[in-house]
Amino acid sequence: MLTTKMNPRVFWGASGIAGGLLLLALVAPATSDLLFGRAQAWVIDTFGWFYVASVAGFLLFVTVLAIGPTGRLKLGPDDADPDFPYVSWLAMLFAAGMGIGLMYFAVAEPVQHYIAPPEAAPGTVEAAREAMVITYTHWGVHAWAIYAVVGLSLAYFSHRKGLPLTMRSGLYPLLGKRINGPLGDAVDIFAICGTLFGIATSLGFGVAQMTSGLNYVFGLPNTVVVQVILIAVVMSAATLSVLSGVERGVRRLSELNLILAVCLMLFVLIAGPTLFLLQAYVQNFGLYLDHFFMRTFTLYAYEPRAWMADWTLFYWAWWIAWSPFVGMFIARISRGRTVREFIIGVLLVPSGFTFLWMTVFGNTAMNLDLGLAAGAISDAVQADLSTALFRFLEYLPAPALTSTLAIALVAVFFVTSADSGSLVIDTLASGGAEDTPRWQRLYWCGLQALAAALLLLAGGLAALQAATLVAALPFAIIMLLLCFGLSRQMNADLKGEAVEVEGAPLRERLKRMLAPASRADIAREMERHGAPALAEVRDALAAEGLENCEVQTDDNGVWLRVEHANGRDFLYRLGVRARPRPALTALDTPEGRRPLEWRMSAVTGDGARPRDVTGFTRAQIVADVLEHLQRWRLAA
Structure with missing residues (x-):
């Protein structure tokens, strides 16, 4: 008989919602594709403004927390020391910023904006500037503000208040013990569904890029069937990781993957136009700051265009869907940090590295496209975004070697994302339990693979994007409630500093029990x-x-x-x-x-x-x- 530590209402509720959508994709792929497309159009038309306003609000919220008196509060008791040295903590935040998305979009996004910008004339110097500003906006502090809201809420209520590591805990100041009921279950269910489809989207990007690379290097057919087979193969490796329980090995594999990714970036930096890239990095950052507020609130309300849904709104929804996954990771490693340390580190460290990554790949690609490639990279991007990286590497030394390295990087990102994602989802579905049976993690690992495969069959990456954008909507509302609950609890903790019992602060004695x-x-x-x-x-x-x-x-x-x-x-x-x-x-x-x-x-x-x-x-x-x-x- 299988042992279990699940919360049945959350476990089966999330499984039922995900299973219903996937069954529709399997039984009627054309209908599901149409359904997802219409749902996306409705969300964009009705709630596009809400996504933009919410992300701006999240960034403002965490900035105020860092600057204000709440910044000195600790994620744990006031005398708690950080679990990790500062450099190690920053290195792990740095690692959290890496993933399949950076591999997929490093070349494709800047070049796509360069050849089809929303405002500038295509293929011009102004288009190149606008391309990097937009890329920085999509991958910068706005994304990490979303992660910071969820991570800070999880860390504060878990490490300082002793509550389980689940989304519902962040609503305790608002709902009290009612979070044990249907409302708390709904919060965790929405978090699971958002995470499930967000990870499925990343896996879809990853497998599309892997098949393109295998087609380029080894001539393997680039078809949906091959993509589904590849999902099965790579997810089998993730399953072995789950069953083996050798998390130290997975951690070392992730660290090796990060080192290889940095090596690939340094290779492009040195083999490409190095001086130009260093100059572009500085200038891109200045342009990003100059256009910061305009890009934060741009909606093209006066001249609607599909570009907004395909890029900015999709990114905001993708980050929101991923926020329970990344938020839980950064919450676990941040015990003992102050709120100010947490927010500054989470916002700036991964963003700074991502800006460098996008500059090295994006500006090099545009530079080559104008010269040696003579437009071939732009043509590859227009034909298929997943092939952009490999066509780009073709114009640098040792293309076969670097392309093989890129395929390996995506594959390991694929495995570690699936394994870690199954752990996070299982923690949410088990009321915060950390030592759940292996079969439960295996179950969620398989469901992620099934979601990615069926949605690819239903409509390719367009269906995955639509599912992510729709799934993120309810969780965006939950995140706003997390902000309100976190602010309320922090202010209460600040006011409680003056209350003393027998010469010792009352709040200190309570924290000894509750944290x-x-x-x-x-x-x-x-x-x-x-x-x-x-x-x-x-x-x-x-x-x-x-x-x-x-x-x-x-x-x-x-x-x-x-x-x-x-x-x-x-x-x-x-x-x-x-x-x-x-x-x-x-x-x-x-x-x-x-x-x-x-x-x-x-x-x-x-x-x-x-x-x-x-x-x-x-x-x-x-x-x-x-x-x-x-x-x-x-x-x-």
């Missing part, structure tokens, strides 16, 4: 208080003539041993233990689905049960050791 320590916190506590306390006892015993005592550290903690002639040695061990968070953390979830909290425990060699000594000072630990040492002396 339990992480494993890294306990490790630091053991290093600062536990190990020095045991060393102090050892030194005091040695001073009294008891030389047969030692303090040692191993993988399980730190321990003090005092030898006795009769063989009954005294042993006092400090270790790290995990347990489900208590239900008083506002969501009364079953024990098996609650997130874990970490505690420091003390165990003696007399068979007594482990004792929780989390938060003990050095003096308190010394006193506890001496108490048990006294009992040992009497018994011996």
Whole structure:
């Protein structure tokens, strides 16, 4: 019998909605293509303004949080240290900015805007400038503001308030315990559906680019059937990753992929017009700042055009659909950071790298197209966006090698996105549980593959784009509510700073209960208080003539041993233990689905049960050791 930790209403509710749409795509692909197209047109005509206004609002919201007094609040207790060093944290944010999209659009988007700009004359210098401004806008701080809203809400309510790592937790200030009911279920269901179709869209882009590359390098037919077969093959690799559980291997693979991606970018930078690219990087950034507000609010209301739906509105919907996935990742790695550190890092670090990436590939492509390629890259973009990168590499040294590297990069991005995406979706569908059965992750991994394959059969990438744009609409509304709930909770926390009980801030005492320590916190506590306390006892015993005592550290903690002639040695061990968070953390979830909290425990060699000594000072630990040492002396 399969074990489960799912939230049945969310798990089967999201499965039912996704399954219904996919069944329609399978049974009636022409009808589903028409349905998705009409739904997209309706969303654009009716809610295009809402997407634009919402994204502008998200950027303004996180900027105000960073600048204002809320910026000093921590994502965790006020005395919590960051789980990762600053450079490592920035490197992981840097990694989060990489993905299939950058590989697919690095050449295709700038060139597409260059040959078919919304305003400038095609193929002109002004069109090239406009192309890079638009590309920067689509991939810059607007996108990361969307991720920051979701990531900040998840991090704040999970790390500081002790709530499960689910979307509904961010609405607790507004709904209270009603988030346990249908409203909370609906929030998580919309988050799952948005994430599912957002990842399916990325997988669709990835497989289209892989088949184009395989066709270019090895002559493999570039057909929908081959794309579906390729989805099955690559998703099988993702499935093996899920079943094996070797997440360290996947992490190393992702890091290797990032290194290879940077190497590919540096190769293009050096092999291409290096000086021009460095100059263009600076000038593109200046143009981006100059057009920032105009591009933020552009809707072409006076002269409607399909360009808006195909590009800007699609991007805003895509980022919103991806926000639970990326938001949960950056929330998990950001415990102990201040709100100001979080927002500045999330907005600026990935955006800065993405600007460099797009400049290197985009400006080099336009430069080659005007010269050596004589318009061939533009022709390739117009014929098929997925072939643009490989036709571009054709005009640089070692095209077969670099094209093969690009195919490998997309494939590994494909695998890691599917594996990580299944984990995020499963966490949402399981009430925040992090140690779910493998079959549940396998289920969501398979559903992602099925969604990408069936939507490609239904209408290619156009159907995927339409599904993403429609699925993101309800979650955009949820994100606005997350902003309101986060602002309300942060302001309440700021006002509570002055409330004291017995000389200690009330909010500090509550946070000790509601925001339990992480494993890294306990490790630091053991290093600062536990190990020095045991060393102090050892030194005091040695001073009294008891030389047969030692303090040692191993993988399980730190321990003090005092030898006795009769063989009954005294042993006092400090270790790290995990347990489900208590239900008083506002969501009364079953024990098996609650997130874990970490505690420091003390165990003696007399068979007594482990004792929780989390938060003990050095003096308190010394006193506890001496108490048990006294009992040992009497018994011996």
